[in-house]
Amino acid sequence: xxxxxxxxxxxxxxxxxxxxxxxxxxxxxxxxxxxxxxxxxxxxxxxxxxxxxxxxxxxxxxxxxxxxxxxxxxxxxxxxxxxxxxxxxxxxxxxxxxxxxxxxxxxxxxxxxxxxxxxxxxxxxxxxxxxxxxxxxxxxxxxxxxxxxxxxxxxxxxxxxxxxxxxxxxxxxxxxxxxxxxxxxxxxxxxxxxxxxxxxxxxxxxxxxxxxxxxxxxxxxxxxxxxxxx
Ligand code: URA
Numbered sequence: 001x002x003x004x005x006x007x008x009x010x011x012x013x014x015x016x017x018x019x020x021x022x023x024x025x026x027x028x029x030x031x032x033x034x035x036x037x038x039x040x041x042x043x044x045x046x047x048x049x050x051x052x053x054x055x056x057x058x059x060x061x062x063x064x065x066x067x068x069x070x071x072x073x074x075x076x077x078x079x080x081x082x083x084x085x086x087x088x089x090x091x092x093x094x095x096x097x098x099x100x101x102x103x104x105x106x107x108x109x110x111x112x113x114x115x116x117x118x119x120x121x122x123x124x125x126x127x128x129x130x131x132x133x134x135x136x137x138x139x140x141x142x143x144x145x146x147x148x149x150x151x152x153x154x155x156x157x158x159x160x161x162x163x164x165x166x167x168x169x170x171x172x173x174x175x176x177x178x179x180x181x182x183x184x185x186x187x188x189x190x191x192x193x194x195x196x197x198x199x200x201x202x203x204x205x206x207x208x209x210x211x212x213x214x215x216x217x218x219x220x221x222x223x224x225x226x227x228x229x230x
Pocket of ligand 1 (some may be wrong): 013099101102104183184185186187199202
C-alpha cells in the first residue's frame with residue numbers, strides 16, 4: 001500500500017493533506033522520515049505521524065513469539081497477558097487465536113477478525129498445529145505409533161485424531177495435531193507414559209513462527225499469511 005493512501009486511511013486526512021504532511025517530513029517509516037508519498041509499505045513496517053503511531057482501521061493480524069509466564073488472554077489478575085506485550089495503540093479489539101499454557105512458548109496469532117480466528121480454532125477446520133516438544137524420556141517406537149494412531153486422554157472417551165510425529169533428537173520431537181483439546185500435547189504424552197519438559201509452538205497451518213522474533217516480539221502477518229487460512 002502507498003504511504004499517502006495509508007496515512008489518509010488511518011488518520012482521516014484527505015489524500016492531498018496526507019501528501020503535504022509526508023512532503024513536510026512529518027511521517028516516519030520504521031523510525032526514518034519518509035518524504036515519498038508513493039513509497040510502498042510492507043505489512044511489517046510501522047508508520048508514525050507527528051510522533052504518533054498510526055494504524056489502519058479494520059482487520060488486524062499479528063504473530064507473537066509468546067514467552068513463558070505470560071497468559072494467552074486479554075485480561076488477567078495475576079500475570080502479564082499477551083495483549084499487554086503489544087504497544088497500546090495496537091491492542092484495541094485484539095484477541096489471541098486459541099490459547100497456549102502459561103509455560104508454553106512460541107507462535108501465537110492475534111486478530112480482531114473473529115471469523116478468521118474461528119477458521120483456525122474450530123474443531124471442524126482441522127487446522128494443523130506443530131509443537132516442538134522436549135520430553136523427559138526418549139520416545140519409544142510403540143509410543144510414537146500410539147500418538148500417530150490416536151490415544152485416549154484421561155477422563156475422555158474419544159481418542160485423539162491421528163497425529164504426525166517427527167523425532168528430532170533423543171529428547172525432542174515435532175508433534176503435529178489437528179485438534180485443540182485442553183492441555184492436549186501434555187496429556188497425549190502422559191497417555192503414552194512420557195512427560196513434557198518444554199513445549200514450543202512453531203507452526204499453525206502454513207504460518208510459521210518468524211525466526212527473527214525474540215520471545216515477546218511480534219509482527220504483523222503478511223497478506224499471504226492471512227490469506228493462507230481457510
Ligand atoms: N498442548 C498443551 O498441552 N499445551 C499448550 O499450551 C498447547 C497444546
